[in-house]
Amino acid sequence: MSFAARQQQAQAVWQDFIQPGQLRVLIGSATCGRAAGSLEVMQAFDEELAKAGLSEAADVVEVGCLGMCHAEVLVELRGRDGRRVLYQGVEPRHVADLVQSQLVRGEIYQPLALAMMEGTDDKVPAFTDLPMINPQVRIVLRNCGFIDPTDIDHYLARGGYSGMARAFSMGPAQVIEEMKNSGLRGRGGAGFPTGVKWGFARNSVADQKYVICNADEGDPGAFMDRSVLEGDPHAVLEGLLIAGYAIGATVGYVYCRAEYPLAIERLQGAIAQMREQGFLGANILDSGFDFEIKIKKGAGAFVCGEETSLMQSIEGKRGMPLSKPPFPAVSGLFGKPTNINNVETLAAVSAIMEKGAQWYAGYGTEKSRGTKTFALAGKITRTGLVEVPMGIPLKTIIEEIGGGVLGGKPFKAVQTGGPSGGCIPAQFIDLPVDYEHLAEVGSIMGSGGMIVIDAESCMVDMARYFLTFTENESCGKCVPCRMGTQHLLRILTDITQGRGTLEQIETMRKIGDTMKNASLCGLGQTAANPVLTTLRYFEDEYLAHIEQKKCPAGACRALISFTIDPARCTGCGACKRACPVEAISGEKKQPHRINQDLCIKCGSCRQVCKFGAVLVE
Numbered sequence: 001m002s003f004a005a006r007q008q009q010a011q012a013v014w015q016d017f018i019q020p021g022q023l024r025v026l027i028g029s030a031t032c033g034r035a036a037g038s039l040e041v042m043q044a045f046d047e048e049l050a051k052a053g054l055s056e057a058a059d060v061v062e063v064g065c066l067g068m069c070h071a072e073v074l075v076e077l078r079g080r081d082g083r084r085v086l087y088q089g090v091e092p093r094h095v096a097d098l099v100q101s102q103l104v105r106g107e108i109y110q111p112l113a114l115a116m117m118e119g120t121d122d123k124v125p126a127f128t129d130l131p132m133i134n135p136q137v138r139i140v141l142r143n144c145g146f147i148d149p150t151d152i153d154h155y156l157a158r159g160g161y162s163g164m165a166r167a168f169s170m171g172p173a174q175v176i177e178e179m180k181n182s183g184l185r186g187r188g189g190a191g192f193p194t195g196v197k198w199g200f201a202r203n204s205v206a207d208q209k210y211v212i213c214n215a216d217e218g219d220p221g222a223f224m225d226r227s228v229l230e231g232d233p234h235a236v237l238e239g240l241l242i243a244g245y246a247i248g249a250t251v252g253y254v255y256c257r258a259e260y261p262l263a264i265e266r267l268q269g270a271i272a273q274m275r276e277q278g279f280l281g282a283n284i285l286d287s288g289f290d291f292e293i294k295i296k297k298g299a300g301a302f303v304c305g306e307e308t309s310l311m312q313s314i315e316g317k318r319g320m321p322l323s324k325p326p327f328p329a330v331s332g333l334f335g336k337p338t339n340i341n342n343v344e345t346l347a348a349v350s351a352i353m354e355k356g357a358q359w360y361a362g363y364g365t366e367k368s369r370g371t372k373t374f375a376l377a378g379k380i381t382r383t384g385l386v387e388v389p390m391g392i393p394l395k396t397i398i399e400e401i402g403g404g405v406l407g408g409k410p411f412k413a414v415q416t417g418g419p420s421g422g423c424i425p426a427q428f429i430d431l432p433v434d435y436e437h438l439a440e441v442g443s444i445m446g447s448g449g450m451i452v453i454d455a456e457s458c459m460v461d462m463a464r465y466f467l468t469f470t471e472n473e474s475c476g477k478c479v480p481c482r483m484g485t486q487h488l489l490r491i492l493t494d495i496t497q498g499r500g501t502l503e504q505i506e507t508m509r510k511i512g513d514t515m516k517n518a519s520l521c522g523l524g525q526t527a528a529n530p531v532l533t534t535l536r537y538f539e540d541e542y543l544a545h546i547e548q549k550k551c552p553a554g555a556c557r558a559l560i561s562f563t564i565d566p567a568r569c570t571g572c573g574a575c576k577r578a579c580p581v582e583a584i585s586g587e588k589k590q591p592h593r594i595n596q597d598l599c600i601k602c603g604s605c606r607q608v609c610k611f612g613a614v615l616v617e
Contacts, residue, residue, distance in 0.1 A: 003165050003285055006277065007156055014157030017148075018121035020082030023058035023103050025049075028074040028145060030065035030230040031262055032223070036072035037091060038062075044095035052099055064231020066145030068132055069384040071114065074145075076126075077102045086127055087112040121146075132382050132401050137363055139371050140347040141387045144231030149266055152273040155234040161279060163353025167242045168287040175246040176202060179349070181357035183369025188214055188305070188342035189417070189446045189522070191368075191435045194349070197339060200329035201247040204337035209249035212333065212340040213240050214310060215256035215263070218302040219418030220469060221377040222449035225343035227385050228373075229256070229263035232347070233270040239346030241279070241291055242353055247339050250290050255310050258297040267295055302419075302473035305447075306521045307332075307340045309475070320475045321521035342447065344373055364390030368434035378415075378451035379406045391432045394424070398452060410455040413537075417446030419466040420526035422533035423459060442533045444526065458555035459538040460545055463530040464492035470527040481524025484515040488531055497558040500546040509535060554616030557601040561617050564605075566591035568613035575605035575614060 001009075016022075025045050029038040042060060049055050066074055071088035078084045079102045087098065089112060101109040108116065115127040126146065128134050138144075147154035155161070167175045180195030201209065213236060217225040229236060240252045256264055271293050274280045282290045301319045303309045308322040311333045332338025341349075348370060352360045361369045368390040374397065376383055381403030388397060398404065398411065405411045413423045416433075422443030424431065431437050435445050453462065471485035488511055491504045512528030519525045535542065544552050551559040564575070564584075571589040583599040586592030594605070606614040 003161070007162075010153040010156035013151075013153040017059070017154070020078075021080055022078070023054060023080065024076075024078040025058060025060045025103075026063045026076040026145075027060070028064070028066055028072060029062035030144075030227055031260075032065055032069045032227075033072050033074065034262070038073045040092050041073050041075065041090050041095060044092035045099070048095050048099040049103075052104055054099070054103060058103065061148050062150075063146065064144040064149050065227040065385055067136075067141065067227075067385040067387075068130075068382065070382045074114075079103055079106050081106055082118070083108075084117040084121070084126070085109075085113055086115045086117075088114040131403070132384065132386070135392070135396055135401055136387050137371050137389050138387050139351050139360070139363075140228060140235075140344050140373050141385070142232070142351065143235065144227060144385075147232070149231050149233060150269055152234060152270070152277065155232070159354050160234055160350075161238055163350045164238050164241055164245075164279065165285060167245055167353050168285055168289065172202060172246045172248065175242065175353070178353065178357045179246070182352045182360040183357075183364070184345065184348055184352060184360065185368065185435070186341060187344035187348070187372065187447065189444065191445060194341065194345060197329070197341075198243065198246050200327070201249075201337050201339040204330050206337050208251070208334075208336045209244075209247055210333045210336060210338045211240055211244040211247065211249045211252045212307075212310065212314070212338060213252065213254040213256075213346055214305065214307065214340050214342045215254055215260070216298050216305045216310060217257065217260075217343075217447065218300070218305055218473070219447055219449045220466075221451050222375045222418060222447055224373045224375050224385060224448045226260050226263050228343050228347050229260070230266055233263075233266045234274075235347040235350050236343050237267070237270055237274060237293060239341075239349035240293065241284075242349055243339055243341060243346065244291050245287075245289050247337070249337075249339070250292065252291065252293045253296050253314055253333070254293065255296045255298055255304070255314060257300050259300055264295060264297065271295070301475070302469075303475045303521070303523050306523060309521070310340065311338065318475075320477045321523075323520065344448070365432070365434050367436055372433070372445065372448060374448045374450045376402050376450055376452070379409070379454040379457065380404075380452040381406050388433070390434045393429075394431045394433055395429045397433065397450070398429070402452065405452060405454045407454075411452070412455045412457060413453040413459065415443075415451040415453065415462070415466075415530070416449065417444035417526075417529070418449040419469045420444065420523065420529055421446050421449070422529045423453070423462065423537065424533070425537040427537075442529065442536060444529070456553055456555065458496070458551050458553040459534045459541050460492065461496050461551075461553075461555050463534045464489065464496055466530040467492055467527070470523065474523065474527070478518075478520035478524060480515045480518040481520065481527060484511050484519070484524065485527055487511055488528060492531070495542065495545045496551070496556040498545070498549045500542075502543075502546055504546075505535065505539070505542060508532075554603075554606075560601060561596060562594055562599060562601060562603070562605060563615050563617060564592050564594055565613045565615055568611050570611055570613075572610075574608045574610070578604040578608045580604060 304319040313319040
């Protein structure tokens, strides 16, 4: 069967899936949805549909992450009238009402209704009236939460593998030129031009070449790659195949951490489907190109996100970085020319090859083309996964898309680039988000983690938290990183516990500069960024910890105490009930007291008090 005929066949399947008169239940069942109970919700739908006699009439489908993780479990229902309604916070106890309301009586179940859409399912993204969705441009996430990720027909009908077919018609050299013209830069963090990188590997002469998809996502608070693999695995695999064709590789690896079982399951299923369709193996689509894909499970070492460490791990060796040169494009996996791109980069490749370089280059800025996905986490109202054009103001992401700081508290800073990124203070809230502007303020794009920090967070403690992670994840091969992370963590611990000295501030700067200039790989070169940026923008907090032995944010336990203001306390008892060690006493409607000898300074009382009566001193 020709590729065009196969697309037509898939389109027929898709049209059956989107026909307005068909009852349909779409349940967000990526890892975030499952953690919130989506599988239990799906079971409840099966049971309630059976009771209503609708089991045969309704399709129940698991889809990927729509991005609004704060609203899980998300369920989209389509009744006989064709209206599509998105419901949030769905639990098994709600399912009977949802079935009876919309699927039986044709009425919207208002208590959980979040948004409604009329018309065709071909509108992507759906529910654009939602403030979290409206400013987005979903290219990498184009199918996530929209198609059945286990059905290759859905992907084909949405233009899937058209990029592969177009690449075969163009030839490898033209494909590389197309990548260069698109302006796509590596989304794993370094931001190196993708087409240029492919060109290096293409020009290396060898009897065997490899391409690798880096899915070793290890940043705290990051879940971009996982969500794409779970919601649209074919987009990534098609991009990997195109990369292999462009550089002349016949074998591709997906290096995915074993902590992502659902992503691995979806990848395995998608690879099997590709083989069934003739998109893997010998002479794919009569192009003369042979290609196979293998999955390698990583053990969760953060350093294996660095490309030479990753290749060492695939070879069965300990994941530790190698000196460069030689670069992987010359001597990589098993000593052969190798190209490595991350999940997001490859998902963008398949879209670019389908729609063209100029289309993609129409988004973003002159030096940072296209879009970028971010995992919004931390003290933000609407946590989740978003994709926005490069150059979008930081304020738009935090306030419009994310809904502002949780609880309406003042915005203090945002950490971009994961544990190796920098803390950007509130004064840069209007900063355009692209590679150049982030670098100007001392941060990095990284793979796309974005952790929002409010006024009740201590920047010294935040730096200590990230150093705890990088110190633990350092492979120990080079002295600047191995010893630098240890010394920085020791000093930060001293400061947060009231043992800091003024001399240590300059010591941290010297250690950080040494790590940046002398470490072997990107982990060590960037590990000091949280320290250096917080010293740059929040030195007053360091001085308060050292000179006054006070934590201005009230977060460092060794430097604070909790008391209750009798003038504000109403005696409601909320703090008393929340205290895990029974350190709070007092009669109902009478001012309460905290026993300082028993208090463990956990802050639970402060969090639950609605009257601001719990003070931090």
